[in-house]
Amino acid sequence: MSDVRDRLRAALQDTLPDAIVDSHARLGDETVVVRSDALVDVLVLLRDGADLAFDQLVDLTAVDHAGRADGPRDPRFEVVYHLRSIAHNHRLRVKVGVALEACEVDSAVPIWPAADWMEREVFDLYGIRFRGHPDLRRILLYEEFEGHPLRKDYPKTLRQPLIGPFN
Secondary structure, three states: OOHHHHHHHHHHHHHOOOOEEEEEEEOOEEEEEEOHHHHHHHHHHHHHOOOOOOOEEEEEEEEEOOOOOOOOOOOOEEEEEEEEEOOOOEEEEEEEEEOOOOOEEEOOOOOOOOHHHHHHHHHHHHOOEEEOOOOOOOOOOOOOOOOOOOOOOOOOOOOOOOOOOOO
16 A cells, blocks of 8 residues: 555544545556545545645546446446645545436535636536535536536537527
8 A cells, every 4th residue: 555545544544434435556546435425524634634735636527437338337427636735745536426316526615715617617517516616507618508518428419509699
């Protein structure tokens, strides 16, 4: 196990013993998968823990696992947080599963304000809602746009309503 995962496990052992579902390091990328109901607590601990100090949210995105070659996956979506500790010079990827039925997860905006537009982008393109987001609305597509184009089941031939006056 790597140093980052060892520190993370030690930090979570006392406060959130059941928060981590899985962890791995593939090609040098440290990744932890956390339970949805523990996400906010884990992210706060990662940011505030002195031995971890993940003070920068580098990126927030999503993955749609529908139509995988190895079969369907439940939950269908994952929200992925790429974190960096400037003080310790290490990175961590945090993943949380999101089921199609609920299709929502807690917002990270109160933890990292930079998550604001990233969460709006994920909402716009995947349809995943972020509970507690201060202004969850489309950011890249117009309001009349129907559906979420990065979902694997989005029909590529779907015609969208035209907007505005065209000359």
